[in-house]
Amino acid sequence: MNIIPYHELRKISPEKARELIRKVFEANNKNISKTAKILGVSRHTVRRAVYGPVEDKSRKPKTCPKKLSSELENLIIQEAKKTGFRYRRLSLYLFRKYGVKISENTIKSILKRNSVPRKTRKTKKGERSLYDYESLIPFSEFQLDTKHLLDKESLPKEVYEHMIKYNLPCYEWNMIDVATRTRFTAYSYELSSTFGFMFITLVVLWLRTHNVRNPIRIRLDNGAEFCGGSEKKLKEWNEMFSILGVELNPIPPKAKHLMGIIENSHRADDEYFLMIHAERCITKDEFMTRAQKWQDTWNFYRPHNGKGMNGRTPFEKFRDSKILVSSHVFQFPTLLLEDLLKKVGTFYSLFCNKLGGKYVFTTCRSV
Numbered sequence: 001m002n003i004i005p006y007h008e009l010r011k012i013s014p015e016k017a018r019e020l021i022r023k024v025f026e027a028n029n030k031n032i033s034k035t036a037k038i039l040g041v042s043r044h045t046v047r048r049a050v051y052g053p054v055e056d057k058s059r060k061p062k063t064c065p066k067k068l069s070s071e072l073e074n075l076i077i078q079e080a081k082k083t084g085f086r087y088r089r090l091s092l093y094l095f096r097k098y099g100v101k102i103s104e105n106t107i108k109s110i111l112k113r114n115s116v117p118r119k120t121r122k123t124k125k126g127e128r129s130l131y132d133y134e135s136l137i138p139f140s141e142f143q144l145d146t147k148h149l150l151d152k153e154s155l156p157k158e159v160y161e162h163m164i165k166y167n168l169p170c171y172e173w174n175m176i177d178v179a180t181r182t183r184f185t186a187y188s189y190e191l192s193s194t195f196g197f198m199f200i201t202l203v204v205l206w207l208r209t210h211n212v213r214n215p216i217r218i219r220l221d222n223g224a225e226f227c228g229g230s231e232k233k234l235k236e237w238n239e240m241f242s243i244l245g246v247e248l249n250p251i252p253p254k255a256k257h258l259m260g261i262i263e264n265s266h267r268a269d270d271e272y273f274l275m276i277h278a279e280r281c282i283t284k285d286e287f288m289t290r291a292q293k294w295q296d297t298w299n300f301y302r303p304h305n306g307k308g309m310n311g312r313t314p315f316e317k318f319r320d321s322k323i324l325v326s327s328h329v330f331q332f333p334t335l336l337l338e339d340l341l342k343k344v345g346t347f348y349s350l351f352c353n354k355l356g357g358k359y360v361f362t363t364c365r366s367v
Contacts, residue, residue, distance in 0.1 A: 137214055171189070184203045186199050186335050190338075198341065199337065204244050227248070
């Protein structure tokens, strides 16, 4: 009788190997010891094949005290698909939003086991740096941009619905210092050049009040809320802001990569502020309070790993530079521009007129 050795057959098919044991067992008058000797296996193996199931038993542990509950695992999968985060950022996101601390390795295993797809982004290699970061003087180079909070692309659908339902601000105005990554933020319900001029003026006066004496250069896009691509309007604004030692420098069309620093900060707004805190706000006052805390967190406590930062916070980078500027410059108030215009509209109009801004003065009166 030509018999394939049990152990070789088991590598091919465990079921076939046990069927072989059963056949040999029947052929030898159901003698367990003789069957084990013929096949070169233990008597326990023979008993298991004869009296047990043909298939292998599951090796899954009967109890696993440290295993996450199915509800929590489903939450991880749901948030991963919704946000597109991988294990490291998702771990921090879950802790910030739900107060649940889960190991990165645990999340990594769950995402792999459930085949959650990874979002990929195209990057260009070999590009030059936008600035000479090592020699930059703090508060000399800025990037200015606005963010449409209801763009319906970056946040989960329920966040947009909540913001619309409770009439929360729609636009975010940001000016970021390239050297220290310090941010100055305001919000509004609409975009207009009036607000654009007002926001620039507000930030520049804040800087000058806190002893920033060097020339200021602001890079901005060609949005309608600023100069809108108009050479005449840009010339008028630069003439007015030259009194304050400020130069506006619009980027060329379709050159958004030149605004990379502030665009990255908008992504951080989505991931660490709006995704988590927007749904917790019922009124605009609650939203503005949380926005102020987020700006303070960004400026004082959030480390940055971009070029020239080396893991330092904006305040730490400022402190290391040892420039003669008041540290109170970091306590910029996060304001709603509509409220500001209502309270100081007359003074603001007179200020614009003082700068010689006939166009801006007229715009302010119409508002």
